[in-house]
Amino acid sequence: MVFTTSSTAPEKVPEGSNAVLVKNLYLSCDPYMRGRMSKPLHKSYTDAFTPGSVITGYGVCKVVDSGHPNFKAGDLVWGMTGWEEFSLISMPEALIKIKYTDVPLSYYTGILGMPGLTAYAGFHEICSPKKGETVYVSAASGAVGQLVGQFVKLMGCYVVGSAGTKEKVDLLKNKFGFDDTFNYKEEPDLTAALKRAFDMRDHGRIAVCGLISQYNLIKQDSVHNLFCLITKRIRMQGFTEPDFKHLYPQFLELVIQYIRDGKLVYVEDVVEGIEKAPSALIGLFSGRNVGKQVVLVACE
C-alpha cells in the first residue's frame, strides 16, 4: 500500500489518477503502531513511519472524490488512512466498503475492524477451542480482549480475564460476562493469582497477538519457564490479523448479527478532535483507555 497524504484539503483526486480522496471520520489508536516508531529491532508487522510524513493507521472514512471504479463519492469505507482531516489514498484497493451502518461507524475501527478479526481468528483459528474448555485472556478489557471473552462465552467455555484497574475488572465481570477476573496490578503474587484463577492444563494453546507491556521497554522482559511448553505440551503461536483477511466476510456476518441480537457488546473510549490523537495513542501504553481507543475526527 502506498499513500500520498496531504495536509491541505483538496477537493478532487488528480486527473487520471485512480486514487481516492477521503474525509477521515474516525482514527484508530492501536498498540502495533508503537513498533512503527522504532528502528526495527524486531521487524514489526508493517513498515516504519517516515519522520516528517503523516502517520498512517486504520480509520473510518467517507469518500469525497474517487478516480477508482470501485468507489464513488459518499461511500463509507474503512482501512488504512492518514492521521489528518483528508487523505488521498493512492492504492485504494485495500479499503473495505462499509456494508452495515445500523451500528456506530466507529465499530469499524474495533469490533468490526482489525481488532475484531484479531479476536475472532485468535480464538477460533489459533486456539482451536473445544466446548467446556477454560480460557484466560490478558488485557481483557482492551480492543481485542473484551471480544475474545465474549466469543469464549458464546462457545460455552469458561473465561478468566485480567486487567489493570478496578473499573476495567468491573467491566469484565458486569459487562462482558467473564467468569473470573483479577487486577494484575494489585495481585501481590501474580503466579499464585494465575494458578488460582487459571491453572494452565496439558495441551493448552497460547495465541499471541501483542505484547503491549513490552513496547516501550529498551530491553524486553525475559521468560524463564519455556520448559513448561514441553511438560504441558503447549502450543504457543504468534499471529497477525492480515493473515486472516479471507475470513473477514464470514466474521462480519456473524458479528453484526450478534451485535443486533444483543449477544455482543463493545466498549469504546472515544476522544473528540484530531489534536487529541497523539495523547490518546500514548495513553494506550499506560492503560489510560477503557476499551477500544478511537479518535473522532469529523462527523459524516
Add this chain to the structure above:
Amino acid sequence: MVFTTSSTAPEKVPEGSNAVLVKNLYLSCDPYMRGRMSKPLHKSYTDAFTPGSVITGYGVCKVVDSGHPNFKAGDLVWGMTGWEEFSLISMPEALIKIKYTDVPLSYYTGILGMPGLTAYAGFHEICSPKKGETVYVSAASGAVGQLVGQFVKLMGCYVVGSAGTKEKVDLLKNKFGFDDTFNYKEEPDLTAALKRAFDMRDHGRIAVCGLISQYNLIKQDSVHNLFCLITKRIRMQGFTEPDFKHLYPQFLELVIQYIRDGKLVYVEDVVEGIEKAPSALIGLFSGRNVGKQVVLVACE
C-alpha cells in the same frame, strides 16, 4: 506404570503374579531423566525418582520368566525397566515385544525406540513440513537430532544442524548428510551464525522436545525475543513422545525398512558394564557422548 525392582537375581516371578522377570541387556541414558532427580520445579514428564530405589529408564530386555499371558521366557522386549541386572516388572503391558532382530538390539533404545519416535513425531507431526522447506536442528548429532536431520533429507528439505565439537559437526556433514552445520561452542556470535545458516522465516514452526542445556541450571536461561513469534507468525510447540505412541507401528515399519535399505544410519555411544551407567548419564549434560548414549549390561 508401577515397578517392583530387585537388586538380587530371582529366577521366577512370584506365584500368581502377572509380572514379568527380565534380564536387562541395554539401558538407555536419556536427558529427560535429569528432571526426575529434582524437586519438580517444573513438573517433569514422569514421576521423580525415589531416593534409595532402583532408577528406572528405557531399556532392552530378555524375558526370563513371565506371569503374563502376552510374554514368555526368551521374548525380547523394550520399555521401562530398572538400572540393574534383572528387573521384576509388575505391569508389563507397557513393554513392547521386539519384532525385528536383524538390527542391533540397542537400536530399540534409540532409532527404533523413544528417541526415534520423538524425532519422527516432532518432525512429521509437530513441524508439518512441506517439501523444499528449510529446517534447523539443534543438538543435531544426538539421539534425536541425527534422525531428524535424516528425515528432513528423505523428505527433500534443506537441513542445518549445530553441535558442540568438531567431531560431531563432521558427523553431521559426512555421516548424516546435513546441508550446512556449525559448532555452536566456537561461534563468536551465535545470533549471526544462525542468521547466516538459518534465517527463520515467516510461519516457521519450532518443535520443542527438550532443553538439555538448561537441566543442570539453578535458574534457567531467559528468552527475550518472544515478540518474534508475532512478527514472524511462528508456532512453537512442546511435545513428548508418549502422546504419539499410537504412531509407533507405522514408524517402526517405515524406519526398519529405511535402515535395511541403508537410507538411515544411526550413531551410538555404547559403554560396557552397568557400573559405567551413572557416568554415562552424567556425560550427556556436558556433551561427552557422541550419538545415542547406551549402556551394555549383558549380552543375550
